[in-house]
Amino acid sequence: MKLTIKNISKNYGKKQALKGVSFEMENGVYGLLGPNGAGKSTLIRILVGVMGASGGEVFMNGINRKSCDREYRRALGYLPQSLDFYPEFSGLDYLRFVAVLKGLKEDDAEKKIKTLVERVGLANDLHRKCINYSGGMKRRLGIAQALLNDPEILILDEPTAGLDPHERIRFRNLVSIFSRDRTVLLSTHIVSDIDSIAKKTIMIKGGKVGRMESTQSFVDAIAGKVWNVKMTVDELVSYQDSHIISNVLPIGDRMEVRVVSDEKPSLNAISVPPTLEDAYLHEFQFEGGISK
Template sequence: MKLTIQNISKNYGKKRALNGVSFEMENGVYGLLGPNGAGKSTLIRILAGVTKASGGEVLVNGKNKKSCDREFRATLGYLPQSLDFYPEFSGLDYLRFVAALKGIKNDEVEPKIKKLAEQVRLTHDLHRKCVNYSGGMKRRLGIAQALLNDPEILILDEPTAGLDPHERIKFRNLVSIFSRDRTVLLSTHIVSDIDCIAKETVMIKDGRVGRMESTQSFVDAIGGKVWLMKMTVDELVEYQNDHIISNVIPTGDKMEVRVVSDAKPAADAVVAMPTLEDAYLYEFNAMAGDVV
């Protein structure tokens, strides 16, 4: 399935949350990266059809989404940023309810719930009231509901919030396997969530899409721009005001500082291997017009 986002904009009163966002998605995992308030969730809600755009259009296989809204919803899986549950429902009730909402055939419901519960490790907790679940369990239940209808398009907004490292890795693997012949849009500000699995990454800030490239291209683009250098704490305090620092490690009486910079920041600075996190910092400082 091909999803084309064309010049989408969204205004909340005088505030412009999205400003002419355009990109295309086909099969594979797409990462949506951006700082808080960048417009990621607004864009995701527009794609999921729960918020109307002020302008622009979304095309599904070349057809305007509005003209095939019901069919589109049948192929969609969505996990919103915040999700709570009905206090009187068990996990099983909840998944059955969502299955009914998604119009899944009766004979397919139970096997699917069983399989997904195993995948998100909730098999033994399905009969418990879901309001009593931990934050991580609630998130996993949310992921399970999004996958219930074998969606062709899966939209996940901050899916790993509240998951422990082990659960995050399990989730990444699940999404990776799932995305073989489907489209997954994963919005996050945890760079490592998409570092390994995203086919392409969309950087978004202040309602605009900066660049959309393969994750490796972002990393490759800052080759030779990531540096390691040592300085004292006092020097660091001064230095960080006008430089991008992606990491600091104490080493003896000095600090080893990881700097993202076009030019060599100091005579003793040595080039380091860039990561997507470095690229993210570089990209957003460039988009904001800050000194790099």
């Protein structure tokens, strides 16, 4: 499955939320990475048909989405940032309800539900009220409903928001497994969500796509631009307002500060291997914790 996004724009009055966004995806996980307010959710809503674009086009296998809307929706699975449940619904009720909305036949739906709940680890909790599920269980229920129609395109909007580290890892592993024969777009501002599973990462800021490259390409691009610097707490207080800092580690009475900088930031700075998080901070210039 090939999904092509071509010159998508979105205006809210005089404000332009998306500015000519273009990229292309095929099977595998693609990370849509950017700070809050970058335009990620607006783009997601346009791709799933919740909102219309002000300009631009979306193509599925080279065919304009507008001319194959029914086929596009059948090929689409969507996990929104937040899920709403009717209070009386169990997990099974919810999945059956979504199956009806997606037009699945009853027998096919029951077989699909049985398979999916086992794969996402909810088989023993299916008859519990889903509003009583933990955050991780709700996310796993969400990915099960997104996969009910066996979609070729899976779009996930901030899927690990509110999850603890264990559930985040579990969810990430599920996405990786399901991506083998699907095109997956995972929108997030959490670098670790896509660091190990994304085929390519799409950096977006201010409604524009900066670059779309493999994770390793982003990391390789800042080789020689990440440093460890030791300093006192007092020095760090003033230092952090004018430098990109990705980590601070107390070592005795001093602080070991990880600095992202094109130039060697001090005489005692030691060059260290970069990570995707370093590349993300460098891309968006998060000086003092604020994107410039």
